[in-house]
Amino acid sequence: MHRTQRRFVIAAAIALACATSSVFAQATWPSQPIKLVVGFPAGSSPDLMARTLAEPLAQALGQPVVVENRAGAGGNIAAASVARADDDHTLGLMINGNLTIAKILNPATTYDPLTDLTPVSLIAVAPLVLTAPMSAPADGAAFLAAARQAGDRWNYGTPGVGTVAHLGMELIKSRAGISPVHVPYTGNPQVITAMISEQVQLALLPPGLAMAQVRGGKLRAIGVTSAGRSSVVPEVPTLTEAGVRNLQLEIWNAVAAPNSLPKAHVKRLSALLVEIVRRPDVREKILAQGWQVTGTSPEGLANRIRVDTAAMSDVILRNGIQAK
Incomplete structure (x- = not known):
């Protein structure tokens, strides 16, 4: 066998062995x-x-x-x-x-x-739901207009610094032109209690927590943070529909x-x-x-x-x- 042919055969054999080994390893994993x-x-x-x-x-x-x-x-x-x-x-x-x-x-x-x-x-x-006390305007655009007018007289609650609710609200603030002050709590149950008693005027909550309060008549759902309506809460409009641009937060x-x-x-x-x-x-x-x-x-x-x-x-x- 010519030297070049021999090299080709050896190389092919090595490639076949490697491929076989790889297939065998994949087949036996896990x-x-x-x-x-x-x-x-x-x-x-x-x-x-x-x-x-x-x-x-x-x-x-x-x-x-x-x-x-x-x-x-x-x-x-x-x-x-x-x-x-x-x-x-x-x-x-x-x-x-x-x-x-x-x-x-x-x-x-x-x-x-x-x-x-x-x-x-x-x-x-899943989106987050921007929620507010029952005294807040139900319409999203009207709510954001009220938030702009209130400036830093309004507060928003979160379950802590650096949580997605905190970062998400700061993102919304920059996109919607509102300026509520951050009030961190130890968890979302405390945020909900504070919002029901109107110590805070808005918060981002997971749908499961938010909608239980909304359907119970204790809080308002202003809008969701996803780019389009979510199948998780299809009845809640997006914040984009209320005029917040370039927002997708899930x-x-x-x-x-x-x-x-x-x-x-x-x-x-x-x-x-x-x-x-x-x-x-x-x-x-x-x-x-x-x-x-x-x-x-x-x-x-x-x-x-x-x-x-x-x-x-x-x-x-x-x-x-x-x-x-």
């Missing part, structure tokens, strides 16, 4: 239970989402999917543990901040979401993995999750939890991370916001 880490306690919204995904994902992968709750620091403790995992069998069910602004908001955060984690799939989204849940997880596994996981969340029964479960199903490719989630990071980073830096 080889042990998958750990799905959640940064919030049992019964929380992210926990419920993780448990909704766990059983169908386990059936698709042929291995158990075990939900592990590691609460603390707004989910960043769990996200850091996922970023450090090197077993190829650890994933995270995370919220916006864990995958976007964690390091910008708090430089002491022990992982960098942009370099230490790899996007798998954006699972579901809370979301996503699955991410350590940056070390092989891309073939990431791609497979993403495809399975997209198929799972789009099943009618799973979609209905997620909608009942207050979320609108998305289900995206890794690239789709990566793009959402980039867009949201840019928007929220601008709010953080412009207002000098830092969370501890």
